[in-house]
Amino acid sequence: MSATAGALRVFRAPVSRYDQASALWLLAPMLGVLALVAVFPVLYSFWVSLFDLKLTRPQRVPFVGFDNYVEVFQDELFWQSVWRTTSFTVICVVAVMLIALAMALLLNEEFRGRRFLSAMLLVPWAIPYVANGLMWKWIYDSGYGALNGVLFQLDFIDKYMVWLGDSHKTLWLIANAFVWKEVPLATILVLVGLKSIPGDLYSAARVDGANTWARFIHITLPALRPAFMLVVIYETMMAIRHFDLFFILTEGGPAEASHVLAWHVYVETFRKLSFGTGSALAYIMALVTFALAFWLIRTLGRKL
C-alpha cells in the first residue's frame, strides 16, 4: 500500500552532487540548537539521576548510583500511576479514534455547510490546554456547572452530582476534556486517508453487489490503516505525557485518583524538591516513550 510506504518512508535522497561543506554550514544552527536544548538536557538528566540531589538540602549532593531508580521502582504510588496512565491513554486513544472516524466520514461527504464545519473543527485544536481545562472545570462544577444543569433539566439526575470529586469518574472526565481537544487533529489525519481512496474501488464493489456496510468494512477500513496508525502513535505519545489538564482540573486528586505519571514527576520534583528521583522518573518516562514509539511503529507498521 503506497500510503503505508509513505507513512514510514524516510525522505528520499536528492539528486545532486555531494556538497559536504555547504550542507554542514546550513545545518549547523539547527544541530547546535538541538544539541543544546534537547540532547544535552537529556544526558544531563541521566547524570543528575545518579545523585541524591534535594533542593531542600543543597549543600550535600552524594553520588548514589542507581539508588534513585531503585527507590522509584519500590514506590507503590509509582506503579499505581503507571497503571492510571495506561488506563487514561487507552481510553483517550480509543475514543479519539472512534469520534475522529465518525467526523471524517461526515466531512468526506459533499453537502452545504461542509466548509463551515471543517473551519469550526479547528476551534478545539487551537484552544490552549489551560483554557480548555478551566472550561471543563466550570462545566463539571458540582454547584453550578452546565453538566449538572443539562442532566437535571432533562431529568436524568434528580439532584446535582459531584463529578470531578468522585474518584470513579475523575479519569473519564479528564479523558473527555483531552479527547475533545485532540479529536480535530485526528479527524484531519483520517480525512486525508479517506481522500486517498480511489473512487473506482467503490464503483467496482457496487457492481459486485457489495452493500454500504460491506464496502465500509472491506474497502474503507483497510485503506484507513496508515491513518489509524498515525493517530494511535501520536495520541499515545500525547496522552502518556499529558500534564496540563491534571494540574488544572484535579491536581492528581481526589485522593490519588488522577495521580498519573506526569503528575508524579511534577510532585516528586517540584513539590518534594527531590531532583534526583525526579530526574530518574523523567528519564524512565523518556525511555518508555521512545521504546513505545519504536515498538508501535514496528508492530503496527507491519500488521496494519
Place this chain on the structure above:
Amino acid sequence: MSRSIFLFFASAIFLLYILAPVAWMVSSSFHGEAEITSRPPHWIPHQPTLENFGAIFQARDKKVTYETRRAGDPATGGYIPSTARNFIPSMWNSLIVAVSVVVLNLIVAVPAAYAMAKIRFIGRQTSIYFMLTTRVIPDIALVVPFFLFIRAFGLLDHLGSLIITYLAITVPFSVFILVSYFESLPDELDKAARVDGCSRLQTLLRVYVPLAAPALVAVVLFTFLTSWNEFLLALMFTQTPNSQTMPIVVASFASDFTISFAFINAAGVLAVIPPVAMAVVFERYIVSGLTAGAVKG
C-alpha cells in the same frame, strides 16, 4: 432526501459537540455575580454584563479591598481577584515569547530543512533520524535539566528561559514540515539556480523560500500556537508577573476557588480569541501543514 436529513443531523451533533462547551464559556463570561450561581444555569444571561471584562482591562486602577470583594455575592465567595491586573501584561509576555520563538525557528529550521531535502552529504540520514528522535522527547523529561541550567545561568523568571526552551519543542516539527515541502519541489530548480551562479544561500532565499510560502505560513502558525499555549515549562520557570505568560495567569485564576467563575470564563475567552482567530483564518495552511507534517511521521 433521507441522505440530506441524515447529514443535517450528523452535522448538528458534530457542531454541538465542538461548539457547545465554548459557547457556554462565552455565555458565562457575560454573567453577573448573582446569575453565575443560578440553578439550573441561565444558558443565556438574563442581564448580560461586561463587568468581568472590565475588571481585566481596568484592573490597573481598581483596588480590591474587603468592601469591593463583598460587592460580589458573599454567599458564593465569588469575587474578582487583585491579580486580574496581571492578565494583560501576561498576554504581552506570551506575545513576546511566541514571536521570538517564531523568528528563531525560521532562522534555524529553513536552512537545515533545505540542506536535508536538497543537498547530498555524508550524515544526511543520520541528521534526519536525529531530528525525528528529538521530536519524541517528552517535555516533562526536559524540565529538571532545564530548571537546573536556567537557575545556574540566573535566567529564572526571565522570558529568555522560555524562548530558549521552547526551541526544543518547536524546532524539530518546523524542520519536519519544511523538509517535506522542500522535498516536493523539483531538484532541477536547485541545479538551474546553481548553474546561474547562485550561492547556496542565494538559491535558498531566492528560489526555495518564495516557493515554500505555504509551508512557511504553517511553520509560523504552529510555532506561534505552541508557544502561546505552552504551560508546563512556563509553570516551572516563571515566578512573578514579570515573566508569567498567559496560561500561567489563567491557571492561577482557575486554581483559586474563591474567584468568581464568571471572571475566570472572561479570562478564558480572552485567552482563546487570538489562537482561535488565527486557526480559523488560516485553516487551509494549518490543514496542509498538519497533513504534510504527519503523513511521513
